[in-house]
Amino acid sequence: MKNDASFNRRGFLGTVGAGLLGLTGWLAGCSKRGEKAGKKELDSRFTYDVSQFEHTDPALLLYREATPIPAGLDAPKCLAVGPDNSIYIGGDRSVRRLDPAGQVLSTIVLAAKPLALSATEARLCVAFKNHLEILDATGKPLAVGEPLGDKAWLTGVADAGDTIFLADAGVREIIRCDANGKVLARFGRPGDGNPGFVIPSPYFHVVLGGDGLLWANNPGRHQIEAYTADGKFELGWGTPSMAVEGFCGCCNPVYFARRPDGKFVTSEKGLNRIKIYDAKGKFEGVVAGPETLVKDLDLAKKACADCQVGFGFDVACDSSGRVLALDPATKTVRVFTPKAA
Numbered sequence: 001m002k003n004d005a006s007f008n009r010r011g012f013l014g015t016v017g018a019g020l021l022g023l024t025g026w027l028a029g030c031s032k033r034g035e036k037a038g039k040k041e042l043d044s045r046f047t048y049d050v051s052q053f054e055h056t057d058p059a060l061l062l063y064r065e066a067t068p069i070p071a072g073l074d075a076p077k078c079l080a081v082g083p084d085n086s087i088y089i090g091g092d093r094s095v096r097r098l099d100p101a102g103q104v105l106s107t108i109v110l111a112a113k114p115l116a117l118s119a120t121e122a123r124l125c126v127a128f129k130n131h132l133e134i135l136d137a138t139g140k141p142l143a144v145g146e147p148l149g150d151k152a153w154l155t156g157v158a159d160a161g162d163t164i165f166l167a168d169a170g171v172r173e174i175i176r177c178d179a180n181g182k183v184l185a186r187f188g189r190p191g192d193g194n195p196g197f198v199i200p201s202p203y204f205h206v207v208l209g210g211d212g213l214l215w216a217n218n219p220g221r222h223q224i225e226a227y228t229a230d231g232k233f234e235l236g237w238g239t240p241s242m243a244v245e246g247f248c249g250c251c252n253p254v255y256f257a258r259r260p261d262g263k264f265v266t267s268e269k270g271l272n273r274i275k276i277y278d279a280k281g282k283f284e285g286v287v288a289g290p291e292t293l294v295k296d297l298d299l300a301k302k303a304c305a306d307c308q309v310g311f312g313f314d315v316a317c318d319s320s321g322r323v324l325a326l327d328p329a330t331k332t333v334r335v336f337t338p339k340a341a
Contacts, residue, residue: 053242053271056289060244062276063287063323064339068332069102075113079326079333081316082119087324087333090114095126095139100318102333108139116167116205118159125164127154132166132181145181156205158214163229165214169204172197174216174231187231188216194233195221203254203269203312210262219251224264224281237281244273245283254312257323265323269312274325274336287323287336296329303329 069087076091086105087098095108095117108124116127123142124135130152132145148154148168156167163184166175173188190196197204198220207215213226213234225236238253239246247253253266262279265287272294274287293313294300304311313325313334325334
């Protein structure tokens, strides 16, 4: 497939500049929200009013929220949906498996906090900060990947069967492993046609597409990009913008998933938004906007390890058309169903 995107120095600086403008806006928005919570407002010369972006046009809302599912964890971190629509929630030092209605089927105890999950019929891949573990459906260990070093910070995993891909936000690369977690190759650094990953915060995700490509977010470039299995860059889509069609802030989207029909579900931090794009990256509508996702600002702040960075909602899709979003503030899986077939 022909590379239809160019990445020169001027274009990169433009992208980063727009991203910084978005970040400034989000921080200013936080300052105005802080005033509502009883904090002193910043001098108006240093604020940027984002209130117009905090409310979603009802005509753009394609989903309605259903009853949330309790995560049952003190610090839920990652989310996945299995081929049978089972819901996997990782956090604390465990993975909980729930049926589609939210009833607990099993709990797998782990030695450390999981940061990313991928569930298939055959196994569960669990990414920790610097290594991968592969389990069967009951939680029995099948394999442990090799240690990846102190600089590693795994934040995404995608299981292709004979190959497992890991998103390493620490070294800003994608790692290709064999079925047992042995490292085969790394790719994603600038050069040889690859734009390079810009990862300002530990949000780096990978998803396998039915098109045979590996998709990854490049949050510092406000892009979602496609790669071949051997690491060749194919294409990217997305634009930096505070407007609902684009991706705001310094580094978005932070999570994304693909529906069974190939459409993309994206999740942004800062100005929290979950949106729908078609298979070619054209904006279609909104799953949930800031006014729905973050209703209790104090609760959200408690859930945020560094609120100058903000947190995002990990997202997953099931075969029934639902969008699931892991909410670290309310410690629930938020459930969104399509308004129309």
